[in-house]
Ligand SMILES: [Zn+2]
């Protein structure tokens with residue numbers, strides 16, 4: 502350790518130390534009364550220097566210590582409790598917090614006043630630090646505020662350690678090749694997921710989802726208790742997600758294992774999904790990426806199969822009018838339960854006719870984020886203006902929809 506800075510023992514400090522001698526505090530709590538004086542010293546070291554400077558022996562420590570209830574003397578027990586609470590979890594980084602009897606904290610502030618110390622350090626912050634150092638010394642793991650795997654909470658009055666296991670985040674892109682699979686699992690509306698006759702006891706509206714197909718192997722590999730799926734937007738259940746796929750972050754809740762062989766898991770996900778879902782670019786992610794993925798508003802490309810007998814020339818004429826133009830879309834009734842009902846301005850960036858038959862035609866188009874493509878084609882009873890149906894003057898219906906690309910800018 503580097504040489505500690507000079508410890509400034511002024512008359513004021515000496516007088517305060519003299520008043521603290523008879524209190525029967527443990528060396529940690531005695532030194533902590535002056536905890537914000539000098540650097541590079543432990544509180545017991547501070548206590549020893551002050552006792553030497555005063556030249557009088559302190560009173561025999563009272564048990565349990567009135568400053569900490571012997572928490573510092575029993576630090577080893579608290580390390581045992583933390584290690585036991587963490588048993589079965591893979592961890593490398595951790596932080597410590599603690600809960601104390603409010604009276605003990607109030608007594609501490611009162612003691613600072615009676616002793617006349619303006620340099621006291623709170624028992625909570627000192628305990629959190631010393632406990633963390635002791636856990637680090639025992640385990641070789643890294644205590645610090647940066648990205649902990651585990652957060653220990655010492656409940657001092659109860660004598661218990663609670664552990665919070667931080668989620669593991671995995672980022673990737675998924676392709677969905679099946680028109681019956683929703684992105685996330687939908688609890689059955691009738692039973693709220695408890696299981697009833699209408700869902701055959703599964704508690705789910707659909708048998709499976711991208712979340713479950715992607716998450717299954719990751720849950721098994723990590724021993725997690727569940728998942729949260731954060732997609733960069735979502736496609737309709739009956740739309741495929743093709744091309745490079747859609748970015749997502751999968752959050753694994755209370756994982757037992759954190760070191761995952763993601764390279765091996767991607768093919769395993771595809772194998773078990775049996776052609777319904779594929780993933781790639783799997784990599785570990787940071788928690789902040791959830792917000793970035795959810796808030797991104799990239800343009801999307803679609804292929805749309807449209808049913809409706811319209812001459813090619815008429816379609817091309819309408820597309821010319823639509824390209825690069827703003828449209829006004831009132832929230833479709835089918836999503837009104839999760840979005841507020843208002844009119845949004847959206848833009849058709851590009852659209853072209855790919856092929857046509859007597860019964861219908863196929864479009865490829867690129868739109869601004871949040872455009873309701875089905876409603877733009879069909880008109881949604883006048884809620885989207887202008888719609889393609891209005892432009893060609895014939896009722897149209899979307900036969901199928903595929904998302905060809907999500908044009909996010911993160912270059913994956
Ligand atoms: Zn103490």
Ligand SMILES: [Zn+2]
Nearest residue numbers: 689692697700
């Ligand atoms: Zn049900």
